[in-house]
Structure formats: C-alpha cells, structure tokens
Amino acid sequence: MPKCPTYALTLDENESPRGRIALIQGWSNGALKLNSKLLKHIDSCLMCRSCEDICPAEVPYGELVDGFREKVRTDRVFFGNRFKTDVIRKILRAKQKTRLLNSLLRHYQSSRIRHFLENIGVTNVLGSARMDAMLPAIKPLPKRKNVYPALNKEVGVVGIFTGCMGEIIDNETIDSAINLLVKLGYSVFLPEAQVCCGALDLHAGDQHNADKLFQTNIQTFNNYQSDAILSIASGCGAMLKEYLNLGAKGAEFSSKARDINQFLVDSPRFHNLPFKPCSQKVYVHTPCSLKNVMHEEQGPYRLLNSISGVFPIVQPQSINCCGAAGSYMLEHPKIAKSFLEGLLDSIEKEKPGIVVSSNIGCAMHLRAGLRERELNIEVVHPVVFVDRLVG
Numbered sequence: 001m002p003k004c005p006t007y008a009l010t011l012d013e014n015e016s017p018r019g020r021i022a023l024i025q026g027w028s029n030g031a032l033k034l035n036s037k038l039l040k041h042i043d044s045c046l047m048c049r050s051c052e053d054i055c056p057a058e059v060p061y062g063e064l065v066d067g068f069r070e071k072v073r074t075d076r077v078f079f080g081n082r083f084k085t086d087v088i089r090k091i092l093r094a095k096q097k098t099r100l101l102n103s104l105l106r107h108y109q110s111s112r113i114r115h116f117l118e119n120i121g122v123t124n125v126l127g128s129a130r131m132d133a134m135l136p137a138i139k140p141l142p143k144r145k146n147v148y149p150a151l152n153k154e155v156g157v158v159g160i161f162t163g164c165m166g167e168i169i170d171n172e173t174i175d176s177a178i179n180l181l182v183k184l185g186y187s188v189f190l191p192e193a194q195v196c197c198g199a200l201d202l203h204a205g206d207q208h209n210a211d212k213l214f215q216t217n218i219q220t221f222n223n224y225q226s227d228a229i230l231s232i233a234s235g236c237g238a239m240l241k242e243y244l245n246l247g248a249k250g251a252e253f254s255s256k257a258r259d260i261n262q263f264l265v266d267s268p269r270f271h272n273l274p275f276k277p278c279s280q281k282v283y284v285h286t287p288c289s290l291k292n293v294m295h296e297e298q299g300p301y302r303l304l305n306s307i308s309g310v311f312p313i314v315q316p317q318s319i320n321c322c323g324a325a326g327s328y329m330l331e332h333p334k335i336a337k338s339f340l341e342g343l344l345d346s347i348e349k350e351k352p353g354i355v356v357s358s359n360i361g362c363a364m365h366l367r368a369g370l371r372e373r374e375l376n377i378e379v380v381h382p383v384v385f386v387d388r389l390v391g
Contacts, residue, residue, distance in 0.1 A: 069205030176387035238293035262299030324365035
C-alpha cells in the first residue's frame with residue numbers, strides 16, 4: 001500500500017491495490033454491482049505496477065485489473081475523456097491513420113488557426129491546451145529503409161520497435177537510435193509491418209484488438225533473424241516483455257525484448273565512440289514501466305554516467321509515478337497533474353540543462369508541466385542526448 005501512488009494521495013483503501021482486488025472479487029462473486037463508484041476506483045489506478053514489483057506473494061495485479069476491464073467492457077459507456085482516448089486507440093491501430101495524424105498535427109502547429117484559437121481561449125475551453133503543450137515540434141515522416149547496415153564490422157543484428165506514437169511525434173529518437181547502433185556495428189531493421197504494441201487496448205479491456213496487434217508484431221519481427229528487439233519507449237518495452245505468455249513464438253519474441261539504453265551501454269564498442277566535450281547536468285526521469293516491469297531502470301543512468309563531463313541526476317525514490325501512465329494523463333488530467341508536481345519541484349530545484357525520459361508518454365507529460373511553469377528545459381529521450389554528443 002505505501003508504494004501505491006493513489007493510496008498515498010487519498011489514504012482510501014479502495015484506492016489501493018488490496019482494495020481494488022477486493023472490489024473486483026466482490027463484483028465477481030455477485031456481492032457488488034457494477035456501477036460508476038466501483039468503476040471509478042478501478043479506473044483511477046495508474047497501472048504503474050509498483051505494488052506488483054514488491055509483492056512477496058507475486059500477486060498478478062495487472063493481469064487481474066486487465067481481466068476485469070475486459071469482462072465489463074461491453075457493460076460500460078465510454079464518455080468524456082475516456083471516449084477521446086477510445087478514438088485515439090482506434091487511430092493508433094492503423095499505419096495509414098497514424099501517418100494522417102502526423103500530417104494533421106504538423107499543419108496545425110504551423111497554421112494561423114492554432115494561434116487564433118489560443119488567443120481567444122478556445123483551446124482552454126475544449127481542454128486541448130494541455131495536449132498542445134505536451135507536443136514537441138512535429139516533423140514530416142521521413143522515408144525510412146527496412147534495413148540499415150552496420151557502418152563497421154558487423155557485431156550483431158537488432159530490430160527497433162518504434163511504437164505508434166514514436167512514429168507520429170518522436171522521429172528524432174528513432175533517427176538517433178539508428179545512428180548510434182550502426183556506428184556500434186549493428187545492422188538495424190525497422191519492419192514496415194510493425195504496429196502498436198497493444199498496451200492501450202489491453203489496459204482498456206479490449207483484449208480482441210490487443211491480441212491482433214500482439215500477433216502481428218510477433219509474426220513481423222520473427223521473420224528476421226536478430227539478436228535483440230529494442231524498444232525506444234519503455235511503455236512499449238514493458239508490453240513486449242509480456243508477449244512471453246503468447247505461445248512459443250511469443251516467448252521467443254519476448255526473450256529478445258530489451259530497452260535500448262541498457263543495450264547501448266552494454267555494447268562492446270560504446271566506450272569507443274568519439275564523444276564531444278561536455279559539461280552538463282542531466283535530470284534522469286525513471287518511467288514506472290522501465291522500473292517495475294522491464295527492470296532496466298539503471299540503463300539510462302549507466303549510459304549517461306559513462307560519458308565524461310555528463311552529470312546525471314536521478315529522481316528521488318520518493319517519487320513513485322509522474323502520472324502519465326499511458327492514456328491516464330488524458331482520462332484523469334487533474335489527478336495526473338497532481339502526481340507530476342513533486343517531480344517538477346525536484347527538477348526546478350536541481351536546475352538541469354536538460355531532462356531525459358525513456359518513455360514518450362512521460363516525456364509529453366513532463367514537457368507540458370515544464371511549459372506551464374515557464375521552465376525552458378528540453379525533454380528528450382536519453383539516446384537523443386547521447387547521439388548529439390557523438391562526433
């Protein structure tokens with residue numbers, strides 16, 4: 001319970017892992033009816049999995065909540081913010097729709113309409129102002145190759161799982177990952193047929209569409225002979241790790257899933273890269289998915305700590321979750337923002353030159369919070385920061 005962010009905020013046992021399991025059990029045996037009050041307690045869970053990571057009985061809390069959401073999905077009505085994220089999930093399932101979304105966002109950012117709507121306050125009324133603040137400058141989607149050969153003698157072959165949001169708004173991270181990997185002697189493949197990892201659908205109770213996405217990714221990546229499948233967003237990486245339970249092919253896929261930070265720093269040629277002189281404080285944000293599911297939270301710190309002149313600052317252990325939590329920051333913006341305040345206070349106190357986060361959703365949430373506080377601090381993925389230092 002002390003590790004649960006929502007319990008720490010409310011001191012209400014219904015907002016704790018044990019309380020939520022009791023509610024689900026009460027519903028399953030007929031003692032409790034499905035109503036808005038019960039759903040509110042379950043939906044307010046961040047799914048950070050902190051409780052699951054330290055539970056001595058190894059209770060599969062995430063699996064229980066996902067299973068409940070699947071069972072009640074047809075009996076509930078999606079409205080308000082949950083309806084918005086339901087629409088977003090449908091867009092992210094299809095490549096053509098994600099490309100269209102990239103184009104729409106890019107043109108919106110550069111148009112006069114955006115500034116006009118901001119000036120008359122429409123974005124605040126519609127609730128889109130914070131969404132606007134989350135976004136970096138959107139760039140056109142580049143024409144990518146399926147394979148990028150190693151620049152030197154090849155030491156291995158790896159795939160990059162770009163994630164649906166990565167391709168829409170975070171192409172700089174994809175480019176930096178490719179640049180670093182080929183310089184380290186890895187041939188890199190980016191399958192065109194890869195799709196969303198399926199986490200958003202799974203956590204919304206849509207097991208049917210989640211399964212279709214799982215199987216597409218497994219089949220797509222298993223068509224290549226690779227040493228590792230690297231995620232550039234820890235939320236996706238956590239989901240890929242859990243393909244383990246999807247048969248032999250799923251287990252094969254899952255065994256290769258790695259976070260890119262740890263993979264890079266463990267690469268034999270990493271310390272031979274020609275880094276430019278640097279003297280900078282870098283605040284390292286640790287996403288819950290990287291810590292509680294992937295268990296590779298030391299990767300970003302080790303990566304930055306191995307570069308001379310870089311001074312990584314790790315967030316305090318008292319900060320359990322930034323509040324982004326996939327679609328949570330869109331569905332529960334006020335609560336999500338309250339979780340972010342402690343992290344922003346810590347960043348403001350440390351005064352770093354830059355903030356790095358290994359999860360795109362967390363980076364978006366952080367970016368919005370920093371802008372609201374009028375703190376001119378850039379938020380990027382660790383591999384982007386490292387790539388900028390390589391001559």
